[in-house]
Amino acid sequence: MQRDPYPISTLKTMEEHGVVPDVIDAAPQGILEIKFGNHELKMGNILTPTQVQNKPTHIFYVAESGAFYTLYMTDLDVPSRKEPKCRECNHWLIINIPGNEVSKGDVLSDYIGSGPLQGTGLHRYVYLVYKQQNKITSDEPKLENNSLEKRSNFKIKNFAKKYNLGEPIAGNFYQAEWDDYVPKLYENLRN
DSSP: OOOOSSOOOHHHHHHHTTHHHHTOSSOOSEEOEEEETTEEOOSSEEOOTTTTSSOOSEEEOOOOTTOEEEEEEEESOSSOSSOOTTOOEEEEEEEEEETTOGGGSEEEEOOOOOOOOTTSOOEEEEEEEEEOSSOOOOOSOOBOTTBOTTTTTOOHHHHHHHTTOOSOSEEEEEEEOOOTTHHHHHHTOBO
8 A cells, every 4th residue: 555645646746847758758656755754854944954964863655575576866957957968967876675675675885865955946856666576696896974975977877778777666855055054965975
């Protein structure tokens, strides 16, 4: 049974905000619940980099018993929504998640919080979940959370095609712009 935490259509809001077609061809049917403490994603609401600096405290999507899933987070608007020369920036990628037990998946790209540069406006941060056909043996590089190397221009459509993931089954997103946490984030990153 699917939980619908709030009556929002993924299709309407993802199309309104250009997530469709900027990153995916069609909005997923399911809503991905994501919370950072008391702060919850609500299909395009605004959160601050300070609020999302650490991994989410709650992630839920409807999962089939015995199935594996992939979770992906991206910034679509690097360096800005007007000039997204580095679309997509891979912020988090986990494969082989048993059911919805995200902590038991294989991390390919460790979590990096939102870091929109000052003056670049709101960025869209999108979370997507894909149901895998089977367990994935990946040849992708493992990316640590202290580096931006190999994160820009990552294309989830290409990754999904390579590993036969199909279309996402659930999604959600928020928007964020620069706050005073961003310089602290970049102090911990190397290129």
